[in-house]
Amino acid sequence: MDYNVLFWFVPAASLLALAFAWYFYRQMKKESEGTERMVYIAEAVRKGAMAYLKQQYKVVIVVFVCLALIFAVMAYVFKIQNEWVPFAFLTGGLFSGLSGFLGMKTATYASARTANAARNSMNSGLRMAFRSGAVMGLIVVGLGLLDISVWYLILDSCIPADINNTGIKLCIITTTMLTFGMGASTQALFARVGGGIYTKAADVGADLVGKTEYNIPEDDPRNPATIADNVGDNVGDVAGMGADLYESYCGSILSSAALGAAAFAADGGAMQTKAVFAPMLIAAVGIVLSIIGIFSVRTKENADIKSLIGALSRGTNISSALIVIATFAILYLLGIENWLGLSFAVVVGLLVGIVIGRSTEYYTSQSYAPTRKVSEAGKTGPATVIISGMGLGMLSTAIPVLSVVAGIILSYLLATGFQLGAENVALGLYGIAIASVGMLSTLGITLATDAYGPIADNAGGNAEMSGLEPEVRRRTDALDSLGNTTAATGKGFAIGSAALTALALLASYIEEIRIALERTDPQGLINGKPLMEANIVDFMHHFDVTLMNPMVLCGIFIGAMMAFLFCGLTMNAVGRAAQKMVTEVRRQFSEIKGILEGKTEPDYSRCVEISTRGAQQEMVLPSLIAIAAPIVTGVVLGVPGVIGLLIGSLSSGFLLAVFLANAGGAWDNAKKYVEEGNFGGKGSDTHKATVVGDTVGDPCKDTSGPSLNILIKLMSMVAIVMAGLTLAYNIIG
């Protein structure tokens, strides 16, 4: 079989994903949104969410145009940049924005319908929410893989053939494609940071005045911030999460392709092409298996919560099991060197994802001891809740780190066939990259279970605000609580994949340096070897990227600082935006008569506006700092400084992200555990103490923590795109 034919499977799979996304979307739209009140509320949330996204895209477009212009100048005036970069960058941003937009549109149409379906049975509710989540999952993987295959085809036909068989053509193609990853990253950063600030400003603001001061329940229609809170779930948890994983998904495939091209550059020809195709093919098969998994999620008509969880995990388990088998088959059929080791590397990636997910669940679910201890600490007040949550979050970093470490070493060793040595480093790094592809290959379904969460959450909000019968609300609550578990594992998954992807991107940075040198100084020697023959270790020695180079050390310090600085900025941003929301909600309660009695409707749209404006203002500074840091570091400290920066932000950022996500998740569920009637139950002092923990956890787990995932990937992407600048100009390094 001609292996080139296999490539067409990639765009085919991406179109298949989009077709199924369209199908699920049409199915969902056919259903009724329920009572007039339900339609009214869903409409308000939808309008608010779309209004926000429009605002956000306005800001983002300005940033994109500026950056694309800079890239164009670099490419066409200074010739320190590939001429395709401005366009690749723009499509990456466009497709990422599109998947966030479409996913969110679906989610906002689906929530009232889920609430309405839950009036029939829990199962109908689950089905509606999950299938709508699947729209998002399939759009992300479909658009991602479509962008990748179209660009591959364009570049393959435009870049001149590799006459000397040096393997350079594929190296240029794959490193150029990496830059559309930067477009996706930039879009994702704004989506995560803006959405994260929006959602938590609304949530914290609504809770502080509504719950704490006026003692009215969550999602109560009397609370002016309640629509904004529901809008926030969509713009933060749906659009933000979607853009984040779009980026990881593309990043892992692109960096694997680039490393594959590098590892087999010497072979040139067939083997190199196969190494580039392999990650794309695994992803393509993953799409088909995700669709199978999605269809396998079904339960009996009147299933309880336990069998619902069972149904969801059955779907992802089936997809995961099948992708393992498929990977062995694909790599064997491709006839890639050491196919067995690489297949096992994919298995390692999947296992790491599962272990991190499980560990997240253990540390953040009220079914286990750690979170219950946080609840118990509430008996001695809010301070001990915070201390024990922080302690828990810090301890919870151990398993994810150790499993990522094990994943790195194992996938590296498996890919190299346990042969360490400078000549095998590229192959080993390819193994790490392909492990991250394995982890993300079934993203179609894992993202579906993820996006399910906020849809169920909003369905609950809609049911509450529309005053549906208690039985329906009980059902939507159960669906929502199931969503909390999937959201927690999804977050662990997002962090784990970000770490592996960032590592793969870091390795791709060296390849970008190679190609940049090829453009500007093709005769230069690297560690005494010709450019295209030098291996990665030669590059590291040539630029002295060792841990005793002060530039590297300083880069690592600055990178670690970036993670903390970025978190601090986003956390303060939530604080400021929430403050404005608090003031507005208080104003409405005191100025608009009859709100608290439910006689007058509060001015929801003012609150939506405040959150929107707050998020827009606050997202710019941290985002610009993230983009500027690798550029400035590169110009001042050179290549060693940039690599140090990336490693520093990756290591500290990963740890900080896990810490914040798990502490936040545990605080949330510790409160839920008390609400379930433990340690005094709702309204007790212990409950009040855990509510404080929950509020503190909000920006940790939904703004700062998840934004870090993107920070570490975006900084790598910026470094890659700016490699030419770093080489051309630098002060000390």
Added chain:
Amino acid sequence: MDYNVLFWFVPAASLLALAFAWYFYRQMKKESEGTERMVYIAEAVRKGAMAYLKQQYKVVIVVFVCLALIFAVMAYVFKIQNEWVPFAFLTGGLFSGLSGFLGMKTATYASARTANAARNSMNSGLRMAFRSGAVMGLIVVGLGLLDISVWYLILDSCIPADINNTGIKLCIITTTMLTFGMGASTQALFARVGGGIYTKAADVGADLVGKTEYNIPEDDPRNPATIADNVGDNVGDVAGMGADLYESYCGSILSSAALGAAAFAADGGAMQTKAVFAPMLIAAVGIVLSIIGIFSVRTKENADIKSLIGALSRGTNISSALIVIATFAILYLLGIENWLGLSFAVVVGLLVGIVIGRSTEYYTSQSYAPTRKVSEAGKTGPATVIISGMGLGMLSTAIPVLSVVAGIILSYLLATGFQLGAENVALGLYGIAIASVGMLSTLGITLATDAYGPIADNAGGNAEMSGLEPEVRRRTDALDSLGNTTAATGKGFAIGSAALTALALLASYIEEIRIALERTDPQGLINGKPLMEANIVDFMHHFDVTLMNPMVLCGIFIGAMMAFLFCGLTMNAVGRAAQKMVTEVRRQFSEIKGILEGKTEPDYSRCVEISTRGAQQEMVLPSLIAIAAPIVTGVVLGVPGVIGLLIGSLSSGFLLAVFLANAGGAWDNAKKYVEEGNFGGKGSDTHKATVVGDTVGDPCKDTSGPSLNILIKLMSMVAIVMAGLTLAYNIIG
């Protein structure tokens, strides 16, 4: 002048320090402890503190004996260790323990006397507390330098002469001396962790029941945990801080010496000896200048708080200015190569210390906007206090990191005369190390202002419990509040010096590897060069300590994790120990009749016992993990993994330490700012919200944060001592 004569200045200065310490101690002891009640309370605190220290030393002795035995087996049976190591290790531990013990003894004698002196005037109180703090400062520098000079003399006379003039003798001497640093580190870790857990268990326990539940003021004699709380200040802030800085002080001098020996090994002879002497001489002169500084701290009889601050800072400023001049003179007289560049490197180190101190003050003092914003966040409850404090803490990492980065680059460039290149790396690293010596050279007086804090704090406690007149308490409060400022800058200083020292130790690790190879495989080539001719970059290339080696990457991840894990463990330890204290205090209030009316005395000693036992139990696990991590990493991942580990823990640990210390300091002072009558003042809801912040901040700033300083240094020390083992046995790396 024969430069060898200059060496005798080092032991002379150390004896001078000890003599003045003795003088200040005698002067203090002459004063009266005040009323019978004051004597009684001081006695109780002293007994509790001594009882705790005895308990702690019992545990520590077991650990030391075990470790010394292991080193002995390594040295005499397996021959993978220098034969002097077990003894050097033990003296390091002994001297560090001794300085903690003597400093704390002085502090516990001084607090009642300070309260009594404050009955005369504020100035007398300041003088008493500060001179007693100076005892601690001078003991630390005196014993440190004494240990260094005695070992130098012993090794110089016992190690055979360097016949081939390869410079190896001094390399062996200096790397052997590093191992007494590990003794000091181990002792310091137990002191910081144990003391930190003790003090915060007592403090949090006392606050949660006394202040929050029973609404009785701080240090009220009716609170059963109040004596334990005062004991805690001594064992945590005096003994713990002393041991920490003893370790940084010795570590910076020893690592400079080792790097000096390495940088000038090729020259052999005179220049190498001069490079080894230089840091010792700077430290020796620093002692004399510290004593001058201490004597210059004096104010008019009835000075206000502002002139008291002025007096304290005048002392440190005079010492710092003089050490700058002295350094230029010493290095010029020594005739060391590039004396001018190295002198400027010392200035850089001093400046970095000052900038970090100032930035700490800015972020944690209620005189500035950041902390006031945390107070203001209290208007919307405890959750926003926590969020804004966390945001502040994270943002506050930027200035310290950037100044350390600037310090690294500048001192490196200055030392090498702006000549980058592999052959100059050792010289550059020597420059960084000597910058850290500059920062710590005036430790005699900076530690005096530091130790002043807890003495003044205890004096306030004594005045409160003894029911002295309100005017006296007003004075001790003012002295205490001054102590908070000095403590905050002291903490910033401790963190900054730990970062630079750890970096210098990291570089010394390579020298230790060289010597270990010299012992086991003297003919082996490093990157193609003979062992003694290979420079540091050769070693990095030989072991492939580049950022693309997966062992290095995994080491970095594990190192970062160590920082978080260690913090999580210590934070949970405080939580658990405080819980026990809460239960005990509640029990006493309910079971012992008449406590709250002040008719019966509570059972103070039970609380002291509980804190002691809690600290003893809880300090073992985190300490053992810290010691085990570099050993296990070395055995599994080899030299590249260990270096990665050290860098990972250094970068993440530094950031985390600054974050926790500054967030904690800001929460503390945000509460004070409200108590000063802002945003509703004492007893308001805002005040209650900030009290929650203060309680959360306690373990952050006094247990987990400062323990990280030692963690990063101890792990480097363990790596250095275990270098032989890592080389002899490792699995993957």
